[in-house]
Amino acid sequence: EPEVTQTPSHQVTQMGQEVILRCVPISNHLYFYWYRQILGQKVEFLVSFYNNEISEKSEIFDDQFSVERPDGSNFTLKIRSTKLEDSAMYFCASRLPGYTQYFGPGTRLTVL
């Protein structure tokens, strides 16, 4: 069964450093999402991406965040200058029109 993959599974970085989280959505999916989950809390929407542009973003997704689909398979989330409060699990998800979202296994980001 096709699945969303994410790399790395765990990323440790120093405060102020840039990080790029990578996702490979399911191959024929058209809508792509990033969510985050701070330890012990609910899953929060960050951004959605369709037709090579952001279709919606949350208040969390400020100027420090950006997304890109550099080629036909990868979907990346960049955090320009990480803060301690960016420590969380980041999930990528993808879907077909009219269908439910499939989540990747997540990247655990730890900012020291």
Next chain:
Amino acid sequence: GQQVMQIPQYQHVQEGEDFTTYCNSSTTLSNIQWYKQRPGGHPVFLIQLVKSGEVKKQKRLTFQFGEAKKNSSLHITATQTTDVGTYFCALNTGTASKLTFGTGTRLQVTL
């Protein structure tokens, strides 16, 4: 935006006991989805409810959507240790169909 609250926050049951989690909104919902997240895992889609009063079953799991479409419940009959995890309700909203998750109910099952 729309928000949903879930109760209880945490439930600990003995294997074989039943379990119910409730999802409540102050506004009418167009639909509601349920997800399960195993410890250390990612959310996995369980079901979507759309119609008022809708009831759907998946083996030991029963999902209900309230008549007023402001609340929903997930009931597990005769829990097993494999049911351990956090159960989230979620709203599918916006032009991009983003998911707005509830606060979740963490279920612990012991023998």
